[in-house]
Structures are given as structure tokens and as C-alpha cells.
Amino acid sequence: MLLDGLVFALLGSALAIGLAGIGSAVGVGIAGQVGAGVMTEDPGKFGQVLLLQALPGTQGIYGLLAGFWVLIKLGLFGGTPVPVTVAQGMQIMFACLPIAIVGLLSGIAQGKTAAASIGLIARRPEETGKAIILPAMVETYAVLSLLATILLLNSIKL
Template identity: 45%
Template sequence: MTFTEFFMNNGGLIFAALGMGLAILLPGIGSAKGVGMVGEAASGLMAEEPEKFGQTLIVQLLPASQGLYGFVIAIMTLTRLTPAMTLQEGLFILVACLPMAIVGYPSAIAQARISVNGIALIAKDSEQMTKTIIYTVMVETYALLAFVSSLIILNAVSF
């Protein structure tokens, strides 16, 4: 079997799997980096004020959501994969995964940057935690829009 024949027979599955991989990989990397950034900032505060652990843990978890959203999109994509998938179906699924894949990484990093600054704010005044969460959740809005967009596109056409 030549490469062209292989691609024509399996191209749909290849593109769909690529979309699935991107949806889980990019937001997952962004979330992992983001949670790590916030954890570094929080651990410095823990050395001085260990009683603020609960507050900082909540702030640290916020950049993790993009990785979870990407995971859900990947699982939903997995349920759509079939060995006989056409090239058109595979490309459609790839495109459906792109909003989450593309927005997930930078939004997790942006959310982490705000969270790191929030840790500094909590260090000075723990009463400011709610404001920190509000600032961080504003970035979450765009990750949610990407997640919902990917969901809508994935469910727009049945094959």
C-alpha cells in the first residue's frame, strides 16, 4: 500500500486524532505550567504564613481548568472516532477541536500570571482573596467560550 492509499483510507481518522491530541495537549501543557507557576509563588508564602494554605490552593487550582476542558473535548472526540471515518469527517473534527486547543494554552498562562499576583495580594491582605478570584475568573470566561465553541462544533453535524 502506498502512502497516498494509506492516507486516503485513514486520513479522516488521522486528522480527528490530531484534533483530539491538540485539544488535550496544548491546554494541558498550559495548565501544568500555570499551576506550577502559582505553586511556586504560593510555596514562598507558605514558609512565612502556613495558615494561608487553603486560600492559596484555591487560587492555584484556577489555571488547571483549561486542561480539564481540553480533556473533555478529547473524550468527546474519542467517542466520534471510527476506522471508516472519511477525510471530510476527520477534518471537521480537527476544526472542532481547534478553539479549545488554541485558546486553552495562552488562557491558562494568563490566568496563572493573575493568580501569581493574587498570591502576592493575599500575602499582604488575605481579605483580598475574593478580588483575586474575580480577576482570575475573567480570563476563565474565554477558556469557557472556547470550550463551548468546540462542543457546539463537535455536535453540529452527525456523521
């Protein structure tokens, strides 16, 4: 029976890592496609393009952090594994959903916003600061979802 709870908890960890990682991969890809086009015209914009392309990658980092938080909480990293009931496992799984879902969706949205910002830099390089702020606004919700996941995980008693 305790193994079933562990399965739910590990599923939550996998969802946090996997879905947020997918969002980041798609977002970075979207921004990279536009960035490559801009750099064919002006290779000197590489630094600005790289910065904007990297921004959607943070959701994957947040998902990875949440996933490892679960594994540490479960004692699976060098500690003694903690027995987990089905109810506790489901609580952990549901606690991982904020970063999993928001990481997926905000990573893609941030990639689209970063792509638009790269277009802005292509035409008006003096507006780089403003171009960075636009995708950074999307980042706010990824950070809030990571915070929610961590607070929820810390409230679960094992």
C-alpha cells in the same frame, strides 16, 4: 482513505488534550511558585493559595473533555468505529482548535493572574474574594472556547 480522516480527527483530539494540558501545567506551576513563597512566610494561607493555584488547572480538564468528546463521536469507546473521510477528519481537527489554542494561552495567563492574586492575599488576606475573581475572569474565555469546540463538533455529520 478513511484511515486518513481518522488520523486528522485523532490529531484534533490530541491537540485539545495536549495543548490545553500544557497551558494548565504551566499556569499551575507559575501560581505554585508564588504560592510556595507566600506559605514560607505564613503557612496558614495554604487553603487560599491552593484554591488560586488550582484555578489554571481547569483548562486541562476542558481539553480532556473535548478530546474524549471526539473519541466518543468516532465510536472509539466501546462502540463501532465510524468511518471518517478526510474532510470530516479535518473538520473535527479544526473544531478542536478553539479549546486547544485558548486552553494553552488562557491557562498560562490565568496562572500569571493567580500568581498576582496570591501576592494580593499575602499582603491583604481580607481581599481573598477579590483575589479569586481576577483569575476567574480569565476562565470565562476558556469556557467559551470549550463551548465553541463542543458546538462545532456537534455540527459535524459523520
